[in-house]
Amino acid sequence: MRFGLxxxxxxxxxxxxxxxxxxxxxxxxxxxxxSNDLAKxxxxxxxxxxxxxxxxxxxxxxxxxxxxTILSTARAIGASGTPMLGxxxxxxxxxxxxxxxxxxxxxxxxxxxxYEIEERMLLATKINDGTSLSQPYAxxxxxxxxxxxxRLIEIHFRVNGEEIVTYRADGMVxxxxxxSTAYALAVGSPIIHPKLEAIIACPISSFSLSTRPMLFGxxxxxxxxxxxxxSDRAASLTLDGQVTVPMxxxxxxxxxxxxxxxxxxxFPGSS
Numbered sequence: 001m002r003f004g005l006x007x008x009x010x011x012x013x014x015x016x017x018x019x020x021x022x023x024x025x026x027x028x029x030x031x032x033x034x035s036n037d038l039a040k041x042x043x044x045x046x047x048x049x050x051x052x053x054x055x056x057x058x059x060x061x062x063x064x065x066x067x068x069t070i071l072s073t074a075r076a077i078g079a080s081g082t083p084m085l086g087x088x089x090x091x092x093x094x095x096x097x098x099x100x101x102x103x104x105x106x107x108x109x110x111x112x113x114x115y116e117i118e119e120r121m122l123l124a125t126k127i128n129d130g131t132s133l134s135q136p137y138a139x140x141x142x143x144x145x146x147x148x149x150x151r152l153i154e155i156h157f158r159v160n161g162e163e164i165v166t167y168r169a170d171g172m173v174x175x176x177x178x179x180s181t182a183y184a185l186a187v188g189s190p191i192i193h194p195k196l197e198a199i200i201a202c203p204i205s206s207f208s209l210s211t212r213p214m215l216f217g218x219x220x221x222x223x224x225x226x227x228x229x230x231s232d233r234a235a236s237l238t239l240d241g242q243v244t245v246p247m248x249x250x251x252x253x254x255x256x257x258x259x260x261x262x263x264x265x266x267f268p269g270s271s
Contacts, residue, residue, distance in 0.1 A: 001111060002031040004058035004082070006051050006073045007038060008065030011089035015041075017064055017100040022046070024104050028111065033057050051076035052135070058082060060110060060265065064100075066090040071240040074122065074262040075135040083117055085110065085265040094181060095264070109267055118266045121176045121197050121218060122258035125239065129251050138239045139262050140179030142255050144226055144247070145171030145204065147236045152207060154227035159220055169206040171235070174199060174222060174255050178262075183241065188213050199257070221256045 005021060007014050018041045025032050032046045033054050042048055047057075055061055055077040063073040064087045073084055086096035087103055098106050109115055123138045146153045155167045175184035177192035180200055185191065187202045190213070197218035203211050216222065226235050226247050234246040237253060247253070 001060065002033065002058040003107075004033045004035075004049075004054040004061040005038060006035045006054070006061060006063050006069065006076070008069045008089065009038065009041075011065055013089045013100055014064060017087060017089060017103060020100070020103055021062065021107075024107055030111075031058075052078065052080075055080040055082040060085055062087060062107075063096070064089055065096070067093050067095045068242065070095040071139050072242055074139040075137045075240065075243070077262070078135060078137055079258075079260040081260055081263055083263040083265050095178075097266075106265075106267065110265060114267070116266045116268065118195070118264045119261040120178050120194055120264065122260060122262055123174065123176055123199070123255055124258035125237070126254045127237065127245070127247070127251060128254070129248060131245055133239070133243075133245070135239070135243065137258050137260070138179075139176065140182045140240045141173050141175035141184060142253075143171060143173050143183060143204075143238045143241070144224060144253065145236055145238070146228075147234050147246070149233055151229075153235050154229070155203070156225040156227065157201070158223040158225075159216060161221075161223075164214075167203045167206050167208075167211070169203045169211075171204040172224060173202045173204060174224075175202065176200070184213070190215075197257070199255070218257045221254060223252060223254050225250065225252045 034042045035051045036048050062085045088096035125136045152168045157164045173184045177196045178194045180189045180192040199216045202213040228249045238244045
């Protein structure tokens with residue numbers, strides 16, 4: 001089989017886990033592909049690729065790190081749909097459920113076909129000001145906020161072309177069920193089972209006495225027009241807390257369910 005590796009090499013246990021992975025592949029005659037930043041671990045038989053290209057060349061992508069590494073891996077994989085195996089190199093991981101000690105056991109089970117695929121919803125984002133997002137997907141959330149200035153912004157919120165509400169707030173979180181336990185939880189989101197499909201919309205510090213999070217169907221399209229009130233002042237848009245782009249006054253953002261999903265390798269009995 002062909003395996004790709006994306007890893008957070010800043011984690012103390014990364015080097016040992018990567019070495020174990022290489023030794024396992026050599027014993028079993030499996031092909032490995034590493035992301036470009038892992039060049040110091042690769043030998044002459046391990047090609048290097050950009051993460052988005054690596055996913056197209058392999059059967060399984062192994063993501064070593066924490067949940068942040070899984071989030072960036074899911075965006076990089078995008079529409080290729082390659083399954084991910086998460087190996088947790090940190091402490092608590094909601095998405096990376098397997099430890100380095102379980103690495104070779106998990107890999108052996110994959111080779112033997114003793115695994116399942118769990119699909120999770122992704123969001124796709126478009127910005128109407130010409131900004132190009134090379135990886136427009138989010139596994140957790142898309143966040144719009146007021147930027148560096150401590151002043152409220154206005155967010156004109158439409159769903160399927162219908163005006164819903166205009167918020168005066170610090171911003172807004174649009175999340176998947178997977179993201180309902182991330183930033184959205186801090187601003188009042190209910191916890192939603194990750195196998196469900198829905199879109200959560202939660203204002204951040206809304207100037208209102210009665211604002212509540214709202215839940216929409218997976219096929220709904222959300223439009224947010226951001227008004228900063230100043231042509232020189234920019235708000236910001238962030239995908240999964242990792243990729244941030246500035247948003248000028250009167251920028252419109254369209255968020256909907258992505259055509260692709262994040263596909264996780266799971267094993268019977270894991271939860």
